[in-house]
Amino acid sequence: MTLLSASAAWDNLQSLAKQLDSQHMRDLFAADNQRADKYSTEACGIFVDYSKNRINDAVMQGLFDLARQQNITQKRDAMFAGEIINFTEQRAVLHTALRNFSDKPVLVDGQDVMPEVNACQQKMKELVHKVHSGEHKGYTGKAITDVVAIGIGGSFLGPKIMSESLKPYWHKGIKVHFVANVDGCHIADVLAERDIETTLILMSSKSFTTQETLQNTLTAKDWFLKQGGTQQDIALHFMAVSSNIKAATEFGIAEENIFPMWDWVGGRYSLWSAIGLPIALALGYDNYQAMLKGAYAMDEHFTTAPLEQNLPVILGLLGVWYINFFGAQSHVLLPYYHYMRGFPAYIQQLDMESNGKSATATDELVDYATGPVIWGSEGTNGQHSFHQLIHQGQVPIPADFMLPLNVPNSADPHHAMLASNCFAQSQALMEGKTHEQALAELAGKGLSEDAAKVLATHKAMEGNKPSNTMLFDQLDPFTLGALVALYEHKVFVQGAIWDINSFDQWGVELGKVMGNQILDKLQDKAAHCEFDSSTNQLVERFRKAN
Structure with missing residues (x-):
């Protein structure tokens, strides 16, 4: 057994899980009319109701005991302090420095990285202004109207999904198109509809050698040259986010159009860096900075709130509870907002690339699950497909429901219908439907008693399916930044509990x-x-x- 699975806190939680096997959430709600208030909390504009979970006070205390046993606060503070917590690659983990709006220095190997970070953000701000104002022009003197952002992994998912989520905030006059897959069909389709005189190619690769990204950029260069551009013109139409300045300049990119990357920023956390430049171009720099400020607010909450009121800690511990003590193998994200439809795919990379690990910090092979399959889709579409498995499948699938209370471009009754479905799904998952209830519904339907009993067996649902519901006033840039940081820190908490390195791959x-x-x-x-x-x-x- 590993140190974790042999620990007192782990044994206690196993006992508590067995005790809860015979309890239903319906009964827990009936016994405590304050349950919803007790198991809800709010931070950074995000309200989380986690009362529809298979928990009681003893379980929550046991989970917080596990967090303290695993030194969550010390590990958290080590990350923010710039200590080498990515121990297999000997790197600090400082994506939080990229959204640090305090006056505090952040040290890596004794050097304050904030001057570099601030200089990069200023450079991004200036470029966005030049593109949006028309000051930056292509080789024929025309203003830029389209940006083709080429990357993969975190260099693609973060910018694309965050931009899509904030579509109501897009800057008029600039369209950003994203390419990741090395399948030539995608890059060909995107370039076929662009005008080389008004198109900016933005390539994101820390090494400038990432196979898919480099090939797509070479294809874009070939397209540009065949359409009438010259090698010299590339300096006006190609930019890069990379630490390999030599390779980028040899490609033809002007050195002033190369934005830096640092070893202490992992790809799946890189949207806060110059990798987020497509977001800033799509939204405007002020909106991009508002995202950073939302993430910073969640950082402050994570580092200062007591464990019992700490959103990332609570959500992380609930995930551990189901994965390790109830056999859950996946976790579903259900945003009830069309523009957030890609959000589950972003969290999928964040979580699965971080915590899909097999060895601990003490070099033991783990003997417990270390991460769920993350998946999901927008509501209400999923209700007509995969929700069936969540309701009646026999393997528990914890769910996160997300809903902005106010949305643009949605007159009644659309948003009320959306909200009613969101709330009803979490209620149905929790309550289920007993055989007796199903049988009562069939009364008067012309079925024989035996036929009704058989059909009721198939219509009955156990319920007791766990979920969290997240509400926010609206999905503005600040709130989205806070929401992403919430999941980042949730993933960190779970990795710290499991004593694994969440930052290599x-x-x-x-x-x-x-x-x-x-x-x-x-x-x-x-x-x-x-x-x-x-x-x-x-x-x-x-x-x-x-």
Whole structure:
């Protein structure tokens, strides 16, 4: 057994889980008319009702005891202080420094990184102003109207999904298009509809060698040159976010149009850096900065609120409760707001790339699950498809419902209908429907007694399905920043509980290395393949087809 699974706090929670097996949330609500108020809290404009969870006071105390046993506050403070908590890569983890609006320095190896951060943000602000004002022009003297943002992973998901979520705040006159997949169909479709005289290509790759991103950028360069641009003109139409200045300048990008990246910012946390430049171009710099301020507000809450009122801590502990003590294998995110439809995919990378790990900080192999499958979709679409599994499936699937109380461009009854479905789904998951209730509904339907009993068996739902409901006045840039930071810190809390490194991604790296090895064989048909027999067979079939 690992230190965690053999600990007193872990044993206590196992006992509490067994005790709750025979209790239903319906009864917990009936026994305590203050339950909803007791298990709700609010921070940074985000209200969270977590009363529809299989918890009681003893469970919550047991979870907070686990957090203290695992030194959550000390680990949190070490991250904010710039200590080397990414221990396999010997790096600090300081995405929080990118949204630090205090006057406090942030030290890495004894050096304050805030002057660099502030200089980069000022450079971003100036570029956005020049593009939006028309001061930055293409090689024929026309203003920029379109930005093609090329990246992958965090360099793509963060900018794309945050921009989509804030569509009501888009700056008129600039359209931002995102490309990630190395499948040539996507880049071809995007470029086919652009005018080279008014298009800006923004490439995001820390190394300037990321296979998919580099190939898409080379394709964009070839398109630009074939459409009449010259190598010299590239300086006006191509920009990069990268730490490899040499490679970017050799490509033709002007050095003043290269924005920095730092080793202490992981890709899935990088939207707060110059990787977020597409967001700023789409929304305007003031709106982008409001996102940073929302995230900073959540940072302040996370670092100052007691554990018992700390939103990231509470949500992180509830996740541990279901994953490790109830056998949950996934967690579903259900935003009831069309513009947030991509949000589950962003949290999917954040959570699964961070906590899908198999070894602890003390080099033990874990003997407990370390992360759920994150998935989801916008409401109410999911109600007509996968909600069925959540309601009647036998593996628990905790859910997060999200709803802005006010939305643009939605006259009654649309938003009221949306909200009613959101609230009804969490209620139905909690209450379920007993066999007796289902049977009563069938009375007078012309069925025989035996047929009614059979059908009632299929219509009955156990309920007792856990969920959280998050409400906010509106999804403005500040609130979205706070919401993203809330999930970042939730993921941190769970990684700290499980004693794993939430900030490396060796599985991702393995795939990159092996992909490059196979690519060499696909491009050199004379090369001898020495992979396993299955991979050799697949490579050979591709060679013959191409």
